[in-house]
Amino acid sequence: MSADALTSGGPVSSAGRDRRQVRKFPVKQVLGLAGILGFLGTWELIPRLGIINERFLPPASEVIVALVRDFGLTAFWIAVVETMTAWFLGLVIAVALAVLLGFVIGSSDFLRKATNSTVEFLRPIPSVALIPLAVLLFGVKIESSLMLITYAAFWQVLIQVLYGVADIDMVANNTAKTYGLGRMARIRYVVFPTALPYLMTGVRLAATVALVLAITAELVIGSPGLGREIALAQSGGAISGMYALVLATGLIGVLINAVMRFIEKKTLSWHSSVRSEVIV
Amino acid sequence: MQPDATPSPSGKTLPEAMLSVRGLKKVYQTDGGDIEAVRNLTFDLRAGELACLVGPSGSGKTTLLKCISGLMAPTEGEVLLDGKRVSGPPKKMAVVFQEYGRSLFPWMRVRENVELPLKNQGVAKAERDRLVDEALEAVGLAHVPRSYPWQLSGGMQQRVAIARAIAYQPEVLLMDEPFAAVDAQTRADLEDLIRTIWKKFGVTVLFVTHDIDESVYLGERVIILSSSPTVVQEDIVIDLPVDRDQLETRSLPRFTELRHHVYEQIQLAKKGHRPAAAGTVSAATTQAAPASRTDVA
Amino acid sequence: MQPDATPSPSGKTLPEAMLSVRGLKKVYQTDGGDIEAVRNLTFDLRAGELACLVGPSGSGKTTLLKCISGLMAPTEGEVLLDGKRVSGPPKKMAVVFQEYGRSLFPWMRVRENVELPLKNQGVAKAERDRLVDEALEAVGLAHVPRSYPWQLSGGMQQRVAIARAIAYQPEVLLMDEPFAAVDAQTRADLEDLIRTIWKKFGVTVLFVTHDIDESVYLGERVIILSSSPTVVQEDIVIDLPVDRDQLETRSLPRFTELRHHVYEQIQLAKKGHRPAAAGTVSAATTQAAPASRTDVA
Amino acid sequence: MKPLKTLGYVLALPVLLVLLWWASTLGAVNFFVPTPATLVAKFGEVWFGPRFFSDVLPSLGRLLVGVVAAIIIGVVGGVLIGSVKWLRALLEPTLEFFRAIPPPVLVPVLILLMGITDSMKVAVIISGCVWPVLLNTIEGVRAVDGVLSDSAHTYGIDGWARVRYLVLPSASPQIMAGVRQSLSLGLILMVISEMFASSSGLGFTIVQFQRSFAIPEMWSGIVVLGLLGVAMSFIFQWAERNILRWYHGQKEVENAA
Amino acid sequence: GSGSPSSTGGGSASAGATGGGDLTKVSVGVIPIVDCAPIYLGDKQGFFKDEGLQLDIQTATGGAAIVPGVVSGSFDFAFSNLISVMVAKDKGLDLKFVANGVSTTGEKGNDVGGVVVPAGSSVQSAKDLAGKTVSVNNLSNIGDTTIKSVIEKDGGDPGSLKFVEVAFPDAPAALANKQVDAAWILEPFLSKAVSEGGKIVSSNFVEMSPELDIAGYFTKTDTVKGKAELTAKFTRAMNKSLEYAQAHPQEVRDIVGTYTKIDEATRAKMILPRYRVEFNKDAFKTLGDAAAKYGTLTKAPNAGDLLP
Numbered sequence A: 001m002s003a004d005a006l007t008s009g010g011p012v013s014s015a016g017r018d019r020r021q022v023r024k025f026p027v028k029q030v031l032g033l034a035g036i037l038g039f040l041g042t043w044e045l046i047p048r049l050g051i052i053n054e055r056f057l058p059p060a061s062e063v064i065v066a067l068v069r070d071f072g073l074t075a076f077w078i079a080v081v082e083t084m085t086a087w088f089l090g091l092v093i094a095v096a097l098a099v100l101l102g103f104v105i106g107s108s109d110f111l112r113k114a115t116n117s118t119v120e121f122l123r124p125i126p127s128v129a130l131i132p133l134a135v136l137l138f139g140v141k142i143e144s145s146l147m148l149i150t151y152a153a154f155w156q157v158l159i160q161v162l163y164g165v166a167d168i169d170m171v172a173n174n175t176a177k178t179y180g181l182g183r184m185a186r187i188r189y190v191v192f193p194t195a196l197p198y199l200m201t202g203v204r205l206a207a208t209v210a211l212v213l214a215i216t217a218e219l220v221i222g223s224p225g226l227g228r229e230i231a232l233a234q235s236g237g238a239i240s241g242m243y244a245l246v247l248a249t250g251l252i253g254v255l256i257n258a259v260m261r262f263i264e265k266k267t268l269s270w271h272s273s274v275r276s277e278v279i280v
Numbered sequence B, C: 001m002q003p004d005a006t007p008s009p010s011g012k013t014l015p016e017a018m019l020s021v022r023g024l025k026k027v028y029q030t031d032g033g034d035i036e037a038v039r040n041l042t043f044d045l046r047a048g049e050l051a052c053l054v055g056p057s058g059s060g061k062t063t064l065l066k067c068i069s070g071l072m073a074p075t076e077g078e079v080l081l082d083g084k085r086v087s088g089p090p091k092k093m094a095v096v097f098q099e100y101g102r103s104l105f106p107w108m109r110v111r112e113n114v115e116l117p118l119k120n121q122g123v124a125k126a127e128r129d130r131l132v133d134e135a136l137e138a139v140g141l142a143h144v145p146r147s148y149p150w151q152l153s154g155g156m157q158q159r160v161a162i163a164r165a166i167a168y169q170p171e172v173l174l175m176d177e178p179f180a181a182v183d184a185q186t187r188a189d190l191e192d193l194i195r196t197i198w199k200k201f202g203v204t205v206l207f208v209t210h211d212i213d214e215s216v217y218l219g220e221r222v223i224i225l226s227s228s229p230t231v232v233q234e235d236i237v238i239d240l241p242v243d244r245d246q247l248e249t250r251s252l253p254r255f256t257e258l259r260h261h262v263y264e265q266i267q268l269a270k271k272g273h274r275p276a277a278a279g280t281v282s283a284a285t286t287q288a289a290p291a292s293r294t295d296v297a
Numbered sequence D: 001m002k003p004l005k006t007l008g009y010v011l012a013l014p015v016l017l018v019l020l021w022w023a024s025t026l027g028a029v030n031f032f033v034p035t036p037a038t039l040v041a042k043f044g045e046v047w048f049g050p051r052f053f054s055d056v057l058p059s060l061g062r063l064l065v066g067v068v069a070a071i072i073i074g075v076v077g078g079v080l081i082g083s084v085k086w087l088r089a090l091l092e093p094t095l096e097f098f099r100a101i102p103p104p105v106l107v108p109v110l111i112l113l114m115g116i117t118d119s120m121k122v123a124v125i126i127s128g129c130v131w132p133v134l135l136n137t138i139e140g141v142r143a144v145d146g147v148l149s150d151s152a153h154t155y156g157i158d159g160w161a162r163v164r165y166l167v168l169p170s171a172s173p174q175i176m177a178g179v180r181q182s183l184s185l186g187l188i189l190m191v192i193s194e195m196f197a198s199s200s201g202l203g204f205t206i207v208q209f210q211r212s213f214a215i216p217e218m219w220s221g222i223v224v225l226g227l228l229g230v231a232m233s234f235i236f237q238w239a240e241r242n243i244l245r246w247y248h249g250q251k252e253v254e255n256a257a
Numbered sequence E: 001g002s003g004s005p006s007s008t009g010g011g012s013a014s015a016g017a018t019g020g021g022d023l024t025k026v027s028v029g030v031i032p033i034v035d036c037a038p039i040y041l042g043d044k045q046g047f048f049k050d051e052g053l054q055l056d057i058q059t060a061t062g063g064a065a066i067v068p069g070v071v072s073g074s075f076d077f078a079f080s081n082l083i084s085v086m087v088a089k090d091k092g093l094d095l096k097f098v099a100n101g102v103s104t105t106g107e108k109g110n111d112v113g114g115v116v117v118p119a120g121s122s123v124q125s126a127k128d129l130a131g132k133t134v135s136v137n138n139l140s141n142i143g144d145t146t147i148k149s150v151i152e153k154d155g156g157d158p159g160s161l162k163f164v165e166v167a168f169p170d171a172p173a174a175l176a177n178k179q180v181d182a183a184w185i186l187e188p189f190l191s192k193a194v195s196e197g198g199k200i201v202s203s204n205f206v207e208m209s210p211e212l213d214i215a216g217y218f219t220k221t222d223t224v225k226g227k228a229e230l231t232a233k234f235t236r237a238m239n240k241s242l243e244y245a246q247a248h249p250q251e252v253r254d255i256v257g258t259y260t261k262i263d264e265a266t267r268a269k270m271i272l273p274r275y276r277v278e279f280n281k282d283a284f285k286t287l288g289d290a291a292a293k294y295g296t297l298t299k300a301p302n303a304g305d306l307l308p
């Protein structure tokens, strides 16, 4: 963040007396870009140096050219929209369900204990194993992808919410109790804010899992979207085209994370994790 | 004395007893063995009484307050509020916790923290605003309503917690060392504030403090706890005039006398001396033992 | 006065100055705008001096301590320790934080908490054990070494934090309202403990307190801060005998005089009065302004 | 009394659900949804035999190596990235990039880099289950209490000692949440890693059953996964109880009301 | 990328029809590979519309979704290789072919699939593969079944072979990096592998039987019985399409470009399969027997039950 924070993570350096400078110069974004460039550079070198044959892993530059070409195609954007629609719907359903169930289960010791074994049983079931069931129920349509996405993302959020609810500060909770806040009010005013950082991590995890699953479902089932485009490129031998699509997927991931970080910064400005980044 | 309450200390369970603690015992179970925090506490508080609770560090004052506010179930004995047994946080009771830093919600601004209990009760917006403004004004924090608690100094945080309790307009007010982190002048102001509120609304107040002068200046009664395992060491009526003044009252000879007496008792408590009656008091049915209630005059 | 230190207060930067705070200014940046916690602080502490810092709640005492301990960079001005500019936590400095409840490691037992800094320094086991035992004994907590901090009462937690600082044998000791949560008797004992340690090891101590009596009883010097935005309001030398006694010293007429003076100054500070020199003191180069240093005698 | 109660908690809901399933499969027969009886029969037939040694054990071995490696990488990386701001800024977008790449797409690249080997499969497992640990560790490290951190600083507890005594314990509740996520993800990725370039293993067998329409057998494999998940999570919860004794103790005592 | 195939298929529109209300909608699950060119061609030529059918071509990327899709009724008909359907039938799913899909060219060394070894490999013919590691796209399917039986015919020991699953697109790399000794590859990757120095040691389809049918269009037996008319219409249109495709190879190469991402140069060079109407019952039996023999099926299938 501040310039001297770059050289040491020490507390003094994070004191940010050159805050105004920081505003002008977005160190964070530039660093992030540098990281991505470093990665692309490495990728470029691997085939160029012959560590892996160029035929099988085309250099980054070639893939980027292919990606830029993709950007000009409506078909590409249609695929992106299809994938993102499935992603968004799946994620929203998963988060809504998980938050609801998480708070219900988390705030009751009985439910927590009684559901533990079942939750643990269901969680490790791979979504891919559910493909036949999904197709059986919904056919080769967005609903199949949705079911797989929801299933996979749901557990990520649920577990985080359960941990978050358990992390509540008892002094805060007692305070709320003595001021006559009922169960619902406490969930709203105490439990929810406490669990929020956990939830945000959960949503961030789930957002990517949902993306991964959206692509995978399209890839394996063949419902329309980026995943199917990848499969097509793969089975058509269009290697650069395939990596271009993979690159696009990764970029979507980066974008999703940026949005999530933004939301997190807005909603968690009071939390010490965000606090220590903002104030100093 | 409070005008509407009989000043006479009495050993009987008075019909107007607002708060009765009877044979209270609390044992904490830890993996290192059981810790008996409170052995046997019995005392009554009349409606509208202002009592101070003093006792050595670790004698179980916080524990007692938690039991009274229904946050913790006693191991033995019971707490009656208005004749009803307390089993969960009662309505119209406000507690100011010793850990003020953790009792404020870090995700809410100062104003929101103070407002929350009122909002939760469904108090109308205009009324709520008035109460919150008044409370913040009273604790001298009218200028920081939009700060987050962690942007405040320790003393300011503590005053937010006090403001929240005041704005709530409780019938029973429990305070656990509420002025520990504020400066002398503010402390004096807040002491007067508590007495004003008490006189105005007839609130029943139980006030934990380590400051002996404060306990004498503030209370109509001072309850002294022995060191752990805890019983009531002494129960003193403070017969100072109802209208008190920081300079005047504190320079009264009677003030100095009472102050001295409390100090001696606490020193006794620290040394492990226990009142004669403590062993014989048995739970629930026994009334506040007269032996442990002394007029020092 | 301490036997080995010249008692004369001086406006010059003394060669033996252990701690120099010069033109210190701290502004917190928040999304609600900047908050100027400290405007301009300049003072020196000689090696082996025991100074008390008093000031209204929110006047920036904690902020000052954080700057001195190198935990926070000042916005302007600087802190010199032994002639060197402080840029990170210096060696051999111990700080007792106001938020004692949050400064102990909840995953360590009491003993481990006290032992950790020594272990980290590579002190041998036997020596470590001795220091830890002594420190726990001194604060009256020898009986709970195997408890977790959250199993202790507030006052006990605070004493663990004090024990940790003592066991560490620092050269500079900063304490932020360390006795706020302990009872009067324990407080008196701890006050005497601090003075004993100070005399024995020649530690430089900066002690924040709200208790005016305490500041006069404990310190060789009392620095009074104005209310926010903060400057040094007064700097008083306490010319009481070095050997102090809770009963005797406190009943000296000089004690009462000093006490009164400090009280008045704080009330002035609260009312917003600022010392004449405050505006003219400029950062870094200026020495402790003589105008703000008064002998009350 | 106590073990009985625990057993009740563990079994009540599953038994209820199995009954429900049993009732709902009473009438109609669906090729893709077997009855509990068939499933139980197949389960014994399929998994109690040589397959246990030839398929299940090797897969479990890879799973274990993968998960342990992921946890180590996640915690070490998380502590580094969480405590060094510029490193976080540098790496975050790249990590997010990798996180978003679906394992099925990653597999061909890994095959190119590592060949068709066990380490490739382990790499697939790591590539998937490192994220929850990493992200949670980063968040946990960032959320270290300010006062506590200041205390450590003033006592000269820096560098490794700081990590050991302050950062790790204080982040451990979050780290544990991440580890718990990783365990089940590990099982899922074990299956995925065996979906490509493979010829044996638990995951492969399940996928093979699926492809050859041996549906009851496939479901029995899924039950194996579920049971493994439960077993792993119970072991984990036991370990967590011990590692986070202070944390649970604190919560519990305060919860005693 | 050359664009995504629209899931409703471009065909009916380009045939000039307005998609009137009297057309019956049929959804067909296909895999976007060269083998499925006839149905796209037929759709474009209007063969299905002539029968009163409006095609809804849905692409699924692999076998995982095809059979469940047919069983659940999301597809009326679907394309799959023979072994997959045999296996499903073997496990109790009542399926039946309604039209042929694709057959081997019957020319050794010039077929749509083959086992490739890298240049300089010691493997000369099928029997030398014994003891080697061979990649196939899916285990227990048409690839390993035919290869095993070819090796056995050639005098090698099929039991000593080790198969691993590698997808066709990744197979050339696996071969080049010596991760497998030999790879079973289909077009268009086969031509590519050969042009890059690979050597075909076995044209396993041809060697199994020069008349081998590889894949076909199938549906539930229920559909065949209950919707006999619809089935007959589909079969007629499909057969017409197969014949048309066989007669117009250049149109096949062109249309493949619309629903796959195979570039033009590759399309021009790749070997096309044979499209024909009739199933060869003998070859079917050979294949079924082999599958049963190597344990993919529990018993040899009955051609009469499965074929139209």
Ligand SMILES: Nc1ncnc2c1ncn2[C@@H]1O[C@H](COP(=O)(O)OP(=O)(O)OP(=O)(O)O)[C@@H](O)[C@H]1O
Residues within 6 Å of the ligand: B028, B029, B030, B035, B036, B037, B055, B056, B057, B058, B059, B060, B061, B062, B063, B064, B098, B228, C150, C151, C152, C153, C154, C155, C156, C181, C182, C183, D253, D254
């Ligand atoms: N959660 C706990 N687990 C175990 N023991 C506890 C717990 N809380 C308090 N205790 C013990 O109970 C005793 C009384 O504690 P309590 O907090 O009630 O004291 P207190 O009178 O409030 O002290 P202080 O004035 O220092 O705040 C102490 O000995 C303490 O160690």
Ligand SMILES: Nc1ncnc2c1ncn2[C@@H]1O[C@H](COP(=O)(O)OP(=O)(O)OP(=O)(O)O)[C@@H](O)[C@H]1O
Residues within 6 Å of the ligand: B150, B151, B152, B153, B154, B155, B156, B181, B182, B183, C028, C029, C030, C035, C036, C037, C055, C056, C057, C058, C059, C060, C061, C062, C063, C064, C098, C228
């Ligand atoms: N993190 C922060 N962000 C913004 N403002 C802060 C922050 N910390 C302290 N302040 C402000 O700085 C001022 C001084 O705070 P500080 O904690 O130093 O006071 P203090 O003298 O220690 O008070 P007390 O005696 O009540 O502890 C206060 O007005 C406070 O609101």
Ligand SMILES: [Mg+2]
Residues within 6 Å of the ligand: B061, B062, B063, B098, B176, C153, C154, C155
């Ligand atoms: Mg207490």
Ligand SMILES: [Mg+2]
Residues within 6 Å of the ligand: B153, B154, B155, C061, C062, C063, C098, C176
């Ligand atoms: Mg402070």
